[in-house]
Amino acid sequence: MKHSTETQGIVAQAARVLVVDDSRAQRQLLAVYLRRWGYEVLQSASGEEALGLCARERVDIILSDWMMTGMTGVEFCKQFRALPRSAYGYFILLTSKSEKAEIADGLEAGADDFVPKPVSSDELRARLRAGMRILSMQAELVEKNRVVAQTLDELQRLYDSLDRDLIEARKLQQTLVRERHRSYGRAEVSLMIRASGHVGGDLVGSFQIDAHRVAVYSVDVSGHGVASAMMTARLASYLSGASPDQNMAFKLMPDGSRAVRTPAELMVAFNRLMLEEIQVEQYFTMAYAEVDLRDGTVRLAQAGHPHPVILRREGGIERAGRGGLPVGLIPGAEYEGSTLKLCPGDRLFLMSDGITECPGEGGFDLGEDGLARMLARLRDLDSAALLEALVWDLADFAGNDRFPDDVSGIVIDYRG
Missing domain, CATH: 3.40.50.2300 (Response regulator)
Known part of the structure; x- marks a missing residue:
């Protein structure tokens, strides 16, 4: 020595x-x-x-x-x-x-x-x-x-470098959800996303399918940190309204035209993509809804995600969806779609399990029933304010605002 x-x-x-x-x-x-x-x-x-x-x-x-x-x-x-x-x-x-x-x-x-x-x-x-x-x-x-001090100095330099990289990664990830509010004429979309760390594995968004239909989605990638954030970035490219040729909601037909996948078909396509092409240890849960702006018809599919919630104009709160397996776990997994109807003034809310599984001070998770009670208290707020108030109520329930998991949600208001 x-x-x-x-x-x-x-x-x-x-x-x-x-x-x-x-x-x-x-x-x-x-x-x-x-x-x-x-x-x-x-x-x-x-x-x-x-x-x-x-x-x-x-x-x-x-x-x-x-x-x-x-x-x-x-x-x-x-x-x-x-x-x-x-x-x-x-x-x-x-x-x-x-x-x-x-x-x-x-x-x-x-x-x-x-x-x-x-x-x-x-x-x-x-x-x-x-x-x-x-x-x-x-x-x-x-x-x-001396060796310990030198090692600590090196670790600090590495940490500072990683911290700077994560800050930049956070900025890049935030560009995936730059529009927190968007109008589609007969419907408006509001979204909220809050990562538990520098970067997160949640993704929410929307895009226009055609002149009469809008898609909204909520995705939650397994794990936390950089790997999950990279997967959300990749999934965002597959659900981008700016790049229809890459958007997996559409499929290319033999004659060169594009057809629209049903929500259940989209889950199957994603499951095949994860297992046959991407081939990583990660998987993700997802809720995807296609809303017809003409009459409020909604086609919906779930893949291991919390049940979407319908906030009726009259004050009722309903759960929608039929469940399903997460995407990327089991080859050949099948998904069942469901159909529901939005009336003018109704809202459809998709959220990640960072909300429903948020632990409270008493040791119990909020759960879907707890979420329904929160939404009932906040139902008179507009959607953007409702999402913000929901985060505050969730922090009050948890006893602090440092949530153990990413928290995200998206609301589509159907105007009719």
Whole structure:
């Protein structure tokens, strides 16, 4: 393992020991021992001189006499600990003192160990080895901390980069539902979508089939995050009114003309596309309705999606649809369409399960019955305001506005 610059002196080369003693003879004696054991030796005749040296030089271990002229070893130790050093210095006091109170003073000042005088070479060598073990462990800890800090910095840079990409992806995804309100003459469409994260897997939209028919749809891709968002973008291209040739609601006939798939046929076509061509682990649920603007006839199909809701002009609330399997799970899945009638002033509401399965503070999901109660309270609002108020009521039900799943819905008002 490589060590940091501050600690490489005790690993890649001989440890540097500073001997501090006002007795030149004592310094020379200790220096002889230290050089014989492989240490690099520095010497100072006073604590003041030693402090200046420690501020300039790398010092790994200090051997300091307790009783010296001028600054004592304890005072020197206190000031040494106050120096702005990044690497730890192991401090050994040389003393003839043995009283517990005096030893406590030395430890309080920052000393790591004591060697009694007169100094025994064997004991001194053992104390130095103990100090080296401490310094080696400190060096390893410093290096590991450096690696951790470097790794965290790299992760932060990656996170920042990913966060910027997700913000841009969110902007791009929002372009899929740029029109939150659209008029088709005899009908108006309002929609709402709120992702639980940066990007989501819900999609709602509408397009004109022909001069008399409008399609509305609600899609919920399994999972969350980037993969789901990419799938919604792909599905949006298959349900685009701007590109009829690519829109799967239409099928090309042998004579070159285009025919319109029924909602049930569209589910079958999507199921085949997911399993035979796209071939990913994801699947999606969907509700798709075709509304005839002339008489309010609605042809509807469901694929694992919550039941669409009809808000009658007179105040009644009805569920529509016959259920069905999610798209992309089972080869050869069949879907059953249903037909219903909208009268002037009625509204058809398609929504994702982020609404019906939103958990409340009591631990119970909102459910379709809870949704019906919310809609009954909000029925006097216009559709755009109703969708906005529904989100507020849902946040009140959940206890916060950070929903665990994407929340989306689309309402078509039939004017007749």
